[in-house]
Amino acid sequence: MCGIVGYIGKQKAAGIILEGLKRLEYRGYDSTGIAIWQDGHFAVAKKVGRVANLEPETAKHRFVGTCGMGHTRWATHGGVTDANAHPHVSSDGQIALIHNGVIENYSSMKKFLLDKGYTFKSETDTEVLCNLIAYHYAKEPESTDPDESRFVISVRKTLRHAEGTYGIVVMAADHPGELVTARKGSPLILGIGDGESLVASDVAAIVSRTQSVVYLKDGEIAHLKANTFSITTLTAGDVSPVIDKVTWSIADAELNGYAHFMEKEIFEQPLALENAMRGRFSEDGSTALFGGLNISANEFRGYDRFMFLACGTALHACMVTEHLIERFARVPVECDYASEFRYRNMPLFRNTLFFVMSQSGETIDTLGAMREAKRKGYKVLAINNVVGSTIAREADGGIYQHVGPEVGVASTKAFTSQLLIGAMLALYIGRMRDMSFSEGVEMVQALKRAPDLVRVALQQADHIRGIAQRYTQYRDMLFLGRLSLFPIALEGALKLKEISYIHAEGYPAAEMKHGPIALISEQCPSVFLVSSGEMFNKVVSSMQEIKARKGKVIAVCTESCKLPEGLADELIVIPECHEAVLPIVATIPVQLLSYYMAVELHRDVDKPRNLAKSVTVE
Ligand code: G6P
Numbered sequence: 249m250c251g252i253v254g255y256i257g258k259q260k261a262a263g264i265i266l267e268g269l270k271r272l273e274y275r276g277y278d279s280t281g282i283a284i285w286q287d288g289h290f291a292v293a294k295k296v297g298r299v300a301n302l303e304p305e306t307a308k309h310r311f312v313g314t315c316g317m318g319h320t321r322w323a324t325h326g327g328v329t330d331a332n333a334h335p336h337v338s339s340d341g342q343i344a345l346i347h348n349g350v351i352e353n354y355s356s357m358k359k360f361l362l363d364k365g366y367t368f369k370s371e372t373d374t375e376v377l378c379n380l381i382a383y384h385y386a387k388e389p390e391s392t393d394p395d396e397s398r399f400v401i402s403v404r405k406t407l408r409h410a411e412g413t414y415g416i417v418v419m420a421a422d423h424p425g426e427l428v429t430a431r432k433g434s435p436l437i438l439g440i441g442d443g444e445s446l447v448a449s450d451v452a453a454i455v456s457r458t459q460s461v462v463y464l465k466d467g468e469i470a471h472l473k474a475n476t477f478s479i480t481t482l483t484a485g486d487v488s489p490v491i492d493k494v495t496w497s498i499a500d501a502e503l504n505g506y507a508h509f510m511e512k513e514i515f516e517q518p519l520a521l522e523n524a525m526r527g528r529f530s531e532d533g534s535t536a537l538f539g540g541l542n543i544s545a546n547e548f549r550g551y552d553r554f555m556f557l558a559c560g561t562a563l564h565a566c567m568v569t570e571h572l573i574e575r576f577a578r579v580p581v582e583c584d585y586a587s588e589f590r591y592r593n594m595p596l597f598r599n600t601l602f603f604v605m606s607q608s609g610e611t612i613d614t615l616g617a618m619r620e621a622k623r624k625g626y627k628v629l630a631i632n633n634v635v636g637s638t639i640a641r642e643a644d645g646g647i648y649q650h651v652g653p654e655v656g657v658a659s660t661k662a663f664t665s666q667l668l669i670g671a672m673l674a675l676y677i678g679r680m681r682d683m684s685f686s687e688g689v690e691m692v693q694a695l696k697r698a699p700d701l702v703r704v705a706l707q708q709a710d711h712i713r714g715i716a717q718r719y720t721q722y723r724d725m726l727f728l729g730r731l732s733l734f735p736i737a738l739e740g741a742l743k744l745k746e747i748s749y750i751h752a753e754g755y756p757a758a759e760m761k762h763g764p765i766a767l768i769s770e771q772c773p774s775v776f777l778v779s780s781g782e783m784f785n786k787v788v789s790s791m792q793e794i795k796a797r798k799g800k801v802i803a804v805c806t807e808s809c810k811l812p813e814g815l816a817d818e819l820i821v822i823p824e825c826h827e828a829v830l831p832i833v834a835t836i837p838v839q840l841l842s843y844y845m846a847v848e849l850h851r852d853v854d855k856p857r858n859l860a861k862s863v864t865v866e
Contacts, residue, residue: 249335250348250633251275251320252436253453254427254824255418255437256445257474262311263317268446269299274509274657274861275449276322279333282306283344283516285424286313290344294333299424311435314474315425317417317447319346322860325354326371336375338382342421345378348434348449348609349413350865353730357409375414381515383404383410384421384753393480399423400471403430407469413612413865417447423756430482434864435610435638438462438470438477441493445472450862452647452653462489465659475654492636501653508772508853510656510747512811514839517661517704518632518699520651521832524665525695528672534688535679536672542631542645543601546665549680552747553599555578556584559863561742562658562666566605566734568831575732576691586617587866602628607654607662608862616866618642631669633662644745647861656854657861658746658841662704664740671695671828694826704823706835712837715802715818716844722773726764727838728757729777730787732831736777740838747846747856757790771815773800775841777834780808780824791815804837807832818846 251272255261261284269280279577280302281294286623291313293305299320319334351357354373357380362368366379369639384402391397399420407414407430415434416847417427429436429447436597439446439454439461447470448454451461462479468487471478491655506512513520530538541548554573556566563585570581584594586604590613602621606614609632630643633651646854649665672695679688719725725744729737738754745752755764757776768774774794778787788811793802795815804818805808807824818839846853 252449254447255316261316278328279321282318283335284316285312285315301370316689325373331370336378338379343382344419347374350564352412375409403428404556427472436464459494479719513661520661521699523650536676552599554581556583564735564739565666571732572674576674587613590617605631607633607641609634665784698829712840713844720848724772725752726753726774730783733777738743742843768797768799775802778805
């Protein structure tokens with residue numbers, strides 16, 4: 249949510265910043281802006297829309313400076329206008345600022361600054377923060393300590409008054425060639441290059457220039473120059489930075505011939521699943537192994553209950569995990585929206601282990617829920633994709649998904665890898681309890697076959713594209729499934745509405761007759777997720793209820809399902825598979841269906857309207 253890039257070095261900054269912004273566009277894309285220090289002032293270009301809209305503006309400015317910063321915005325305070333886009337420059341022209349987050353007490357700050365004669369051009373909380381830094385900067389005498397300059401001190405003084413969340417980068421007129429950056433609740437990563445320093449809200453914007461990074465922590469302020477950097481805290485304490493190495497390269501975040509990142513990431517899933525399971529099965533092939541749990545097997549065995557918290561797609565993965573742990577390990581599991589758990593103060597059982605699931609590891613609702621559980625004395629493990637994310641660092645332990653960068657806003661490969669990890673957890677916990685050796689071996693074999701079964705499911709792509717072309721005129725759709733396929737129905741509906749803007753709802757198939765059936769007509773098709781087994785006949789009955797009301801049926805069925813003749817208008821066959829793998833394989837057709845429908849409708853698949861990949865505000 250909002251992308252930030254800053255650069256300082258020997259090269260012209262503008263090109264590097266624009267390149268970084270393009271890689272961060274998935275974080276917010278309603279407006280963009282850039283500020284470069286040159287010819288003794290801040291040269292600023294801002295434009296509503298995508299980075300591509302900003303490029304002609306930057307050409308007009310002939311940016312040549314070697315220190316600057318840029319921003320992609322996802323509006324919170326103030327509408328989507330050029331004036332509200334970042335960077336903001338203080339009314340005395342001394343400070344420029346970009347910001348990700350929300351300053352909650354900006355009204356009282358603004359009143360104070362208006363009294364002091366500062367003026368405002370935008371409706372944003374960011375411009376207020378920028379002017380407050382300028383106020384302190386104007387008052388502060390220069391210090392003799394180069395690391396503790398008046399620039400750093402004035403940012404620190406300002407942030408002590410700031411309530412809310414922020415990731416900021418600041419430039420100061422009297423300190424050219426320097427950037428100050430600080431965070432509380434919004435991610436920031438420093439890139440330590442050869443004679444250059446960078447800062448960004450995601451590694452993707454940095455990795456083409458350096459793989460050496462420092463993950464800034466909440467409450468830290470970094471002072472960057474081309475050849476050096478130092479980190480202190482809000483209370484002026486020194487910090488010894490740890491430089492990490494990023495393990496992926498820029499090629500992992502490129503389209504490589506695909507039309508969209510979502511398409512690329514759908515087709516990457518066999519490989520992503522292989523990466524997520526690599527090295528994570530025991531030598532005897534009967535259980536799963538996780539290196540980073542930081543909880544002994546004995547302690548794990550002691551938990552009577554598990555609680556999973558997440559948002560959006562990740563919550564659907566938690567719901568499947570709930571089903572699988574209860575089915576295979578016979579331990580009660582509960583799932584909740586992270587945003588609700590955080591505030592509803594539910595009574596909790598003592599012997600409960602918490603899990604939070606988050607692709608980005610930065611979702612503020614999930615982070616807040618994790619902190620709440622920890623505050624109440626519970627251990628929390630995190631299932632994350634982004635290495636070094638805030639949630640990963642604050643958790644007591646966890647499991648990385650290892651699927652590489654996911655760029656498309658609609659989550660695909662991250663989701664199926666979460667389903668895989670959920671199944672592996674069910675196996676791990678099950679094998680500590682009642683699950684036999686042979687059942688464990690059978691499940692491990694089944695999980696190892698998952699990538700190949702996904703490859704088979706992906707072969708239906710052309711067939712699904714044909715179906716998608718026939719269904720784009722509908723404005724409403726239902727997605728229905730039972731047991732572990734119910735969360736996949738929710739996910740199918742979410743994917744469709746996220747990227748095609750067609751209204752869709754997911755329901756347990758039998759629940760459909762308690763309300764949603766009122767929607768059924770020739771104008772509202774239903775996607776059924778069906779597997780052979782105990783629920784088959786019941787799901788067929790639900791399909792018949794839809795057909796009796798002239799609703800069209802798209803059936804996603806495992807191979808051995810024998811549907812009555814004529815019941816399905818469209819049939820998508822997926823391979824037969826183990827119960828633990830079924831949700832993964834059944835996800836592929838619903839991802840492809842929503843992708844192709846969105847493409848047919850000429851939607852901006854990778855950057856759907858109003859959404860952001862990582863939501864770092866409440
Ligand atoms: C946003 C995205 C969703 C995502 C959710 C949780 O709303 O648009 O696609 O599922 O955040 O993201 P996380 O990074 O926590 O998995």
